[in-house]
Every structure is written in structure tokens, then in C-alpha cells.
Amino acid sequence: MDRPVEKLLKSIEELTTMMSSRMATNNPFNNLLKTLEVNGKSYKYYDIAQLGDKYDRLPFSIRVLLESCIRNCDNFQVLEKDVENVLNWESNQKSESGVEIAFKPARVILQDLTGVPAVVDFAAMRDAVKDLGGNPDKINPICPADLVIDHSVQVDFSRTTDALAKNQELEFERNKERFQFLKWGAQAFNNMLIVPPGSGIVHQVNLEYLARVVFTGDLLHPDSVVGTDSHTTMINGLGVVGWGVGGIEAEAVMLGQAISMLLPRVVGYRLVGELDPLATSTDLVLTITKHLRSLGVVGKFVEFFGPGVAALSIADRATVANMCPEFGATVAHFPVDRRSLAYLAQTDRSAEKIKVIEEYLKATKQFRNYNDPSQDPVFSEVVELDLSTVVTSVSGPKRPQDRVSVSVMKKDFNDCLSNKVR
Numbered sequence: 001m002d003r004p005v006e007k008l009l010k011s012i013e014e015l016t017t018m019m020s021s022r023m024a025t026n027n028p029f030n031n032l033l034k035t036l037e038v039n040g041k042s043y044k045y046y047d048i049a050q051l052g053d054k055y056d057r058l059p060f061s062i063r064v065l066l067e068s069c070i071r072n073c074d075n076f077q078v079l080e081k082d083v084e085n086v087l088n089w090e091s092n093q094k095s096e097s098g099v100e101i102a103f104k105p106a107r108v109i110l111q112d113l114t115g116v117p118a119v120v121d122f123a124a125m126r127d128a129v130k131d132l133g134g135n136p137d138k139i140n141p142i143c144p145a146d147l148v149i150d151h152s153v154q155v156d157f158s159r160t161t162d163a164l165a166k167n168q169e170l171e172f173e174r175n176k177e178r179f180q181f182l183k184w185g186a187q188a189f190n191n192m193l194i195v196p197p198g199s200g201i202v203h204q205v206n207l208e209y210l211a212r213v214v215f216t217g218d219l220l221h222p223d224s225v226v227g228t229d230s231h232t233t234m235i236n237g238l239g240v241v242g243w244g245v246g247g248i249e250a251e252a253v254m255l256g257q258a259i260s261m262l263l264p265r266v267v268g269y270r271l272v273g274e275l276d277p278l279a280t281s282t283d284l285v286l287t288i289t290k291h292l293r294s295l296g297v298v299g300k301f302v303e304f305f306g307p308g309v310a311a312l313s314i315a316d317r318a319t320v321a322n323m324c325p326e327f328g329a330t331v332a333h334f335p336v337d338r339r340s341l342a343y344l345a346q347t348d349r350s351a352e353k354i355k356v357i358e359e360y361l362k363a364t365k366q367f368r369n370y371n372d373p374s375q376d377p378v379f380s381e382v383v384e385l386d387l388s389t390v391v392t393s394v395s396g397p398k399r400p401q402d403r404v405s406v407s408v409m410k411k412d413f414n415d416c417l418s419n420k421v422r
Contacts, residue, residue, distance in 0.1 A: 028080055029070045036220065036363055038356045045220040046070050049365045054087050056365065057378045059266040059303045060335035062089050063366055064222045064241045065103055071221055072104045077258045085263060090378055093265050102258035105242075106215060106224045107144040111202045114228035114247040115147035115194075116178060119185040121251060126188075140190040142256035146210050148195040148202040149182065168198050202227075203234040207318060208347045211240050213336060214357040222366065226253055230325040237318030238343065239336030239368075244325070264330060266301040267292075268379030271308030273388040281319040286393050286403040288320055288385065292327035295383060302329045303379065308387045309334060310370040314343040335368035336361055 034047040048055060048067050058066065066086040072078045082101045085092055092099040110118055126136035153171050157163040172179060179197065186194035195205055212223040225235060225242035232244040245259070253259065269292075275284060292302065304320075312334075321332040334340075336357075344354050361367035369375055392406045404412045 026075070027071075027073050028075070029073055029083065032070065034363075036359060038359045039352050041356075043216070043220045043356065043360070044218060045360060045364070047364065049363065051087060054090070058087075058089055059268070059301070059333075059377045059379060060366060060368060061241050061301050061303050061331060061333040062086060062264075062266060063364075064224055065101070065263075067222055067364070068104050068106070068224060069101065071219070072258070078102045078104065089263060092263055093380055098262040100260060101263050103261055104258045105143065105226045105253055106212070106221065107146065108141070108250050108253050109202065109206055109210065109225055109227040109229075109232060109242075110145060110147040110250065111151050111227075111229055112147070112149040112178075112182075113151045114250065115149075116182065117247060118145075118251050118254065119147070119182060119189075119192075122189060123181075123185070141192050141254040143191070143254050145192045145254050146195065146206075147182070147192065148199070148205050148210075149179070149197040150199075150201045150205070152197060171197055202229060203231055203318075203322065206232075206235050207238055207314075211235055211238055213239060213340070213344065214360050216353055216356045220356070220360045222361075226250060226259065231322050233324035233331055234318050234322035236321035236324075236331050236333045237314055237316075239334060239340050241331055241333060243330050262299070264299065264301045265380040266303050267295070267297055267329070268376075268382040269302050269304045269332075270306035270382060270384040271304060271312070271387055272306050272384065273308055273386045274311050275316075275387045275390055278392060279390045280392075281313075281316040283393050284316060284387070284390050285320050285323050286395050287390050289323050289327045290403045291383070291385065292329065296328075298328040300329050300380070302327075302332045304332070304334050305368075305370060305376055306384070307371050308385075310337065310339070311387070312339075314339060336366065337368045337370060 029046065032046045032048065032050055033044055036043045036045055046067060048063065048070060055063070055066070066083070069078055069083045069086050073080060073083055079102070085099050085101050122139060122141070126139045129139055130136040152175050153167055154174075155167060156170055157166040160166075175197075182194055185192065193210075195209075199205055200208075206225075206227075214223060215221050223240045225232065225240060226245045226249070227242060228245065228247050228250045230244040232242050235242045245253075249259065269288070302324075304317075309317075317334045321334065324330070324332050341354055341358055344357070345351070358367065393403045394406060394409060395403045
């Protein structure tokens with residue numbers, strides 16, 4: 001091997017080791033490290049609740065950003081200044097120019113249209129390292145990555161009992177080479193999980209299987225995710241902060257890079273009352289979408305609170321969160337509560353893991369009781385919706401903000417016939 005190439009590979013290895021070492025030993029917030037005993041096991045975690053009144057006033061979604069900045073603070077990618085900026089969110093969010101922070105999500109989720117190019121890029125990097133005389137096995141995602149193959153299916157057969165099996169058989173036939181490559185990737189790369197075709201759509205799999213809510217390894221920390229699909233926001237219904245990004249940005253996160261973002265304003269959306277038995281989650285989301293579009297929430301976080309949230313199922317919450325691209329917010333967050341834990345049990349997460357999640361979130365004041373107004377944080381602004389006012393509605397598939405109540409649909413249709421074309 002040429003001397004310059006050998007020197008380059010050694011420098012890359014030393015840099016990687018140095019960065020890992022700095023995060024592990026030189027974190028200026030290691031004084032916040034505590035031990036949590038659950039089920040006879042000990043777990044380390046950063047006790048961000050020690051940060052006092054400023055922390056107690058933060059929206060729950062911002063607390064996730066703060067914990068990530070503290071845990072990943074190495075004064076290289078994530079600076080102490082980033083931590084200070086997030087902790088001082090209440091004053092900083094009033095800045096007209098915006099305050100920039102570095103954020104490292106806990107994981108990345110990909111679907112096959114963008115995930116395949118990412119695996120190709122990692123394979124190409126392995127080839128390059130091998131050609132340079134290095135060890136290709138060292139090329140792996142640094143940030144955990146999940147890839148769900150769900151965007152390939154075409155409907156060739158329908159209205160028969162064996163339609164699903166036939167469509168999947170054709171899917172394997174058409175995508176044989178691609179699936180073989182992905183199967184190799186699933187076995188070759190560490191820190192990457194590839195969910196095979198036929199398992200479900202990416203957002204369903206993310207909710208029911210992939211979402212950690214809290215990572216329960218040696219160091220406990222909240223789950224957060226960026227995905228290569230705009231509707232990644234659906235996971236906020238389970239209390240996981242997540243949003244969609246481009247493929248290049250997702251790959252950068254997989255390689256250990258932090259996302260540079262403006263500290264967001266957070267709109268508090270207070271829900272009161274209960275849904276009418278005849279109103280569906282679709283009626284609810286169309287009402288909220290029209291309301292939020294009229295307010296203007298582009299680039300902002302929306303966080304739901306109030307006693308009305310406690311009555312909503314995780315399916316209802318996920319449906320609302322899934323519509324983020326339609327009303328323009330970055331996330332539509334529902335902090336974790338008892339109903340979230342019940343959903344984890346319903347989807348076969350172990351009782352031991354759920355107990356760890358609950359105890360960690362309570363210890364760091366990230367567990368929500370929607371019926372306790374003393375837990376309500378400070379928001380940039382607050383709006384309210386009485387769930388009992390939600391009525392059965394219809395809306396066009398491309399313009400969900402044009403919601404029309406069924407009771408006035410006939411009149412609205414007749415009016416549209418004579419309205420001027422705009």
C-alpha cells in the first residue's frame with residue numbers, strides 16, 4: 001500500500017477514535033449522569049430535570065432536543081452554546097433572526113426508494129476502502145438506521161383471496177436483483193436493520209415495531225428520528241419527535257453528522273372536550289389542518305396538550321401527526337402518557353422494557369399527564385379546539401384544507417357551480 005494512502009487511512013481511524021473518545025470522556029455535562037435502577041438492572045442517563053425552572057418551562061418536544069444536545073456535546077459538532085441556546089428557548093424563540101443549534105437524532109428511517117441509494121453509497125465506500133488497502137468492514141452507519149421496503153408493490157391482481165400473494169410474488173420477480181442486494185446489506189452492515197417486503201408500510205412498521213420511545217441500552221435516552229419521507233411525522237403520535245428530510249441529509253446523519261436547524265417556535269394546541277361518537281379521526285384531522293393552515297405554522301413545532309388529548313387513541317394522534325406536511329409544521333407532537341405505554345404493550349413490547357421507558361421518562365420529567373395543568377409548559381402561542389365541535393366533513397384529496405361540513409355540502413356544491421374561477 002502506498003505511504004500516502006496508508007497515512008490517510010490511519011488519520012481517518014484516529015479521527016473517528018478521537019471523536020468517540022471526546023464524546024465519552026470530555027462531555028462537559030457528565031456531572032448530570034445518574035444511575036436508574038429498574039427491574040434489578042442499572043442504567044445510566046443524563047438527568048436533565050436537574051436543570052431547574054428553565055427546563056420545567058420547556059415544551060416536551062424541546063426537552064428531547066435539549067437531551068440530545070447534552071448527550072452528544074463534544075464541543076466539536078455539538079457545542080456547549082447549543083445546549084445553552086436550547087435551555088434558554090423561552091427567550092431565544094422570540095429572536096426575529098432565529099437561533100441555530102446542532103441536533104443529532106437517535107436514528108434514521110428509510111423507505112426503499114431512498115434507502116437503496118443509501119445502501120449503494122455505503123457499499124461504494126466499502127469498495128473504496130478495500131481498494132485503498134483498508135478494512136471495508138469498518139464502514140457502517142454510525143447512527144442506527146432502519147430501512148423498510150414498502151414502496152415497490154404494484155397492484156396487478158385485486159378482488160380475489162390470493163391477490164396479496166400474487167402481487168408479492170410479482171414484486172419479488174421484478175425486484176429480484178434489488179432485493180438480493182438489500183439482503184446482502186442486511187447481513188453485511190452493523191447498526192442497520194432492513195425490514196423485508198410484505199411486512200407493512202413504513203409508518204405502520206415504525207409505530208408498531210421500530211419505535212423505541214426510549215433507547216434502553218447502557219445509556220437511556222429519548223427516541224428521535226429523521227426519515228426520508230415527509231410523513232415520518234406520524235411517529236409523533238406515539239411521543240417520538242421525528243420529521244422528514246432529504247436523502248442526502250439522512251445519509252449525513254447516518255454518518256454521524258449533526259443537523260443544523262433553527263431553534264423552532266412551538267405552538268401549543270390545547271384540546272378540550274370529547275369527540276362526538278359519529279365523528280372520526282379523519283374529521284378531527286381535517287378540522288385541525290384547516291385551523292393550523294389559517295394560523296401559519298410553517299417551520300414551527302406544534303405540541304398538543306389539554307384534557308382532550310387523554311381521550312384520543314394512538315391511532316387518532318398518529319392520524320393528526322401524519323398530516324404535518326399538509327398543515328406545514330415540522331412536527332405535531334403528542335408527549336408520552338399512559339395511553340402511549342398501553343399501545344406499546346398492545347404491540348408486544350416487553351413489560352420489562354415498558355417499565356424502563358416509564359421510569360426514565362418520569363425521572364427526567366418527560367412523562368405527560370394531560371389532565372394535570374401544572375405540567376403545562378410555556379409555548380410561543382396557544383390555540384384551542386373543543387373536540388365536541390368537530391363534525392362529519394368531506395374534503396378534496398389534494399386540498400384537505402378545503403374542509404366542508406356534510407350538513408352544508410349540498411349548498412356548498414351548488415354555490416361552487418356559480419362561483420368565479422380563480
